[in-house]
Amino acid sequence: MGAAQTDDQTLVTAWQAGNAEAGGALVQRYYPNVRRFFDVKVPRVAEDLTQKTFLAVQENLGKFRGESSFKSYLFGIARNQLLRHLRSSARAQAFERKVAFGGTSAQTSLSMIVANRQEHHLILLAYAKLGPDQQIAVELFYWEDMSTPEIAAVLDIPVSTVTTRLSRARGVLHDKIVDLTQPGAVRDRVLGQLDAWTRSLVPRPGA
Secondary structure (H helix, E strand, O other): OOOHHHHHHHHHHHHHHHOHHHHHHHHHHHHHHHHHHHHOHHHHHHHHHHHHHHHHHHHHHHHHHOOOOOOHHHHHHHHHHHHHHHHHHHHHHHHHHOOOOOOOOOOOOOOOOOOOHHHHHHHHHHOOOOOOOHHHHHHHHHOOOOOHHHHHHHHOHHHHHHHHHHHHHHHHHHHHHHHOOOHHHHHHHHOOOOOHHHHHOOOOEEE
C-alpha cells in the first residue's frame, strides 16, 4: 500500500520510529489544509506559520500518543501557533475587529478559497464577523470535515461547547447575511442551504 493510501496513525507510528518518508507523506497530505488555515487569517505570515507548525509537530512527535486523531493534534498545534503570533504581534484586538474578507482594505488571500460566486462572497463577509475560535470551529467542521470530538481536541474544550459554538456561529452567519442583503433570490439560496454553501467554499478532494 502506498503512502497516499496509508492511514494517518500508521504513518505517525512509522515517523516516530524514524521513517522520514512517512513523515514526509503526512506533511504532503496536510500541508495545503494547514496553509489554508493561516491563509484566511494572517496571509502575510501564512507560509512561515505553516512551516513552524510542522516543525513543532516533528519536535513534539514523541508526545503524540494517539489519544486524538493526528489531524486534531496537528490543528491544535496550528491554533497555538496562530494565538502565539497574535499575542506576540499585539494584534489580538485588531484580529477580533478586522473584516477579513471583502472591501478595499481586505488583507486576506482567497487563493485557497472558492469565492467565484456571489453566495460565496456573502458567506465570507458574514464569516469575518465571527470570533477567532468560532471561525476555527466553522473551518474545521465544514472545510476539514472534522467531527465535534476532534474539534474539541483542537480547541481543548468539551464536545458540548463545540456544539454550542457551532450553533451560535450559524446564528451569527444567518443574522449577518440578513443584514448584508435585501430580500431576494441570493439571500434565499444562501439561507436555505447555509451548511452546503459554507462547505462548498473549499475544493473537495476529487471534485
